Amino acid sequence: MRLLIIGCGSIGTTLAKAVDEMPEIDRIYITDKSKVCAGHLVEKLHKVIYVDNSDESLSRIVGEIDLVVEAASQEAAKHFVPFFLDKGVDLMMMSVGSLADDDFRKRCFDLARSRGCRLLVPSGAVTGTDGLHSASAGAIDEVLLITTKGPKSLRTIPFLKERGIDVDRLEEPTVVFEGSAREAVSIFPRNMNVAATLSLLGVGFEKTRIRIVCDPKGERNTHRIIVRGPFGEMSSTTNNVPFPKNPSTSYLAALSAVAAIRRIIDNVWIGI
Numbered sequence: 001m002r003l004l005i006i007g008c009g010s011i012g013t014t015l016a017k018a019v020d021e022m023p024e025i026d027r028i029y030i031t032d033k034s035k036v037c038a039g040h041l042v043e044k045l046h047k048v049i050y051v052d053n054s055d056e057s058l059s060r061i062v063g064e065i066d067l068v069v070e071a072a073s074q075e076a077a078k079h080f081v082p083f084f085l086d087k088g089v090d091l092m093m094m095s096v097g098s099l100a101d102d103d104f105r106k107r108c109f110d111l112a113r114s115r116g117c118r119l120l121v122p123s124g125a126v127t128g129t130d131g132l133h134s135a136s137a138g139a140i141d142e143v144l145l146i147t148t149k150g151p152k153s154l155r156t157i158p159f160l161k162e163r164g165i166d167v168d169r170l171e172e173p174t175v176v177f178e179g180s181a182r183e184a185v186s187i188f189p190r191n192m193n194v195a196a197t198l199s200l201l202g203v204g205f206e207k208t209r210i211r212i213v214c215d216p217k218g219e220r221n222t223h224r225i226i227v228r229g230p231f232g233e234m235s236s237t238t239n240n241v242p243f244p245k246n247p248s249t250s251y252l253a254a255l256s257a258v259a260a261i262r263r264i265i266d267n268v269w270i271g272i
């Protein structure tokens with residue numbers, strides 16, 4: 001199997017290192033708008049080939065790729081997801097927050113269906129998606145996500161500044177946002193991939209409720225999900241360790257990409 005990884009940051013680097021060790025993976029193309037980020041992977045890993053980030057260069061290798069992994073940014077997803085789906089290539093995306101844009105999501109879903117390729121979204125930084133997925137085969141009354149983060153990953157959010165919330169001056173855990181997933185993904189675009197994943201699996205962006213808590217002493221990104229429906233009630237808490245250089249991204253998100261690749265490669269799927 002041959003992969004293209006777009007984005008060599010926290011997730012892309014972890015994934016490239018893991019798939020480099022997998023015997024089923026023959027070749028790993030990587031690209032990044034910053035060649036410096038990609039350069040160290042080319043030096044360290046065995047199967048990695050750097051490709052220039054231009055459409056022309058990427059079009060040239062389309063016939064040699066079985067799966068593209070987008071691990072870059074929402075802006076990159078907006079360009080590259082339809083770009084590769086249109087060419088009939090399977091694509092796994094990490095910047096799932098971009099699918100909150102209804103027109104973009106419809107375009108991507110239509111392309112995957114009409115071109116006969118797969119659009120895959122790993123569970124990312126949250127657990128309990130298996131239960132939510134099962135519950136969604138019936139009716140769901142409520143999905144609530146309570147995300148707790150430290151000030152580091154919230155201090156640049158204009159919405160909070162406009163409301164006079166200085167996350168560095170909070171003395172105790174404080175609710176800084178409560179609303180729909182639709183509102184949350186536009187206000188906290190880098191933080192809200194989890195809200196998008198849950199919305200897509202469950203009751204949609206309008207009905208999924210989001211509460212964001214800033215914990216001044218919080219070092220971890222915690223996601224608690226509560227789902228209620230005729231099946232009963234489910235809750236799941238994920239206490240995530242962030243990447244040291246990138247507090248917005250949890251290590252589990254990168255592991256979910258690695259696990260998804262293992263699942264794609266294997267013929268036996270447990271707990272789907």
Ligand SMILES: NC(=O)c1ccc[n+]([C@@H]2O[C@H](COP(=O)([O-])OP(=O)(O)OC[C@H]3O[C@@H](n4cnc5c(N)ncnc54)[C@H](O)[C@@H]3O)[C@@H](O)[C@H]2O)c1
Nearest residue numbers: 007009010011033071072073076094095124125193249253
């Ligand atoms: N699904 C989830 O639960 C989840 C969890 C964490 C992060 N994410 C998302 O995954 C994506 C990657 O996260 P990360 O922490 O690895 O980010 P990162 O900032 O550590 O790395 C992103 C890399 O992508 C590159 N890049 C950005 N735009 C690009 C473009 N247009 N073309 C090529 N390269 C580009 C950057 O130069 C950088 O090296 C982000 O969008 C993030 O929001 C999703």
